[in-house]
Amino acid sequence: MLSEIEIYEYDEQWSKSFRLLKQVIELNLTDLVIKVEHVGSTAVKGLGAKPILDIDIVIKSYDVLPAVIQRLEKIGYFHQEVWSIEGREAFGRKDTLTPWDGNNTIWMEHHLYVCNQDSNELARHIAFRDYLRSNPEAVAEYDRIKRNIANRATDRADYTIGKTDFITKILERAIGE
Template identity: 45%
Template sequence: MGESIMAERTKVVEVVPYNPEWKIQFEQIKSMITGYIGDLILAVEHVGSTSVEGLSAKPIIDLDVVMDSYEVLPEIIERLEKAGFVHQGNLGIEGREAFKRTCEDGFMKYHLYVCPKDGKGYLEHIAFRDYLRANESAREDYEALKLNLAETYRYDIDNYCDNKTEFVKGILKMTIYRD
């Protein structure tokens, strides 16, 4: 599998202060995506840390494109490929299909995922985002953790991500995985 088809690896972990521009960029990318596949999808959601106002983040927009079921995926793939995206499969995570832009489109860096509406990953993204939006102390704790990890694992994105997992799982236990 050639390097060009793999997800872009972050070489340096950079966590920067929240930027209101992220919301604007999301809306513009969403409009572009909706222009290509709007009739095939249910929603385009801004997820990840850039979607939480006031939270420091890696300056990469995460978008979850929500489809009713996998039945529409072949047509989504076809249309997005015509628009200059390469389908990368799930990159090892069930319940999401990753797409990579193959040409410059003038937007900041972003990750595009297509997910079924009942997919575990998608539901977790929304639950985590909404919890952080609503809870200032959790948002502050997560920010402190990320800034600390970004310093400790500046050149090691895997360790940076792995060390956030416990925090994320803790939030998900309080939200969608309550016993």
């Protein structure tokens, strides 16, 4: 079976789309969140990626999670407990207009997570992103690895597993610095 995973060249539109999504999210959760972070490959200039944004909403504590879930539901997201892991709550979108901004905006595909500020998952996301942003050689290597894996992967799980060694190596460097 041929891979269904396509890696696109880096696109400046990814950052623009993130900033617009961030504005809508912050407007609706302003008093509940510390910050909204663009993480994952689309957050690294020059890195090829699947055109899907990864967004981490950072909260101070899990005490506010019920209110965050309620507010996200009001703008079209739903909590995906089955995809959530310790330190990272996953959210799905009801439709392409999510988050609902009153303007019927069709948003770029994205994955939305809510992380406690002390979450290990958040720390890993930020460390990996920041390491790549400051190491062009690592970006080039990761880009090559991702494209190679995408060409031979049979599904998304295979693709994800194929990237694990590189990600682990970078996190050891990034967190060890």
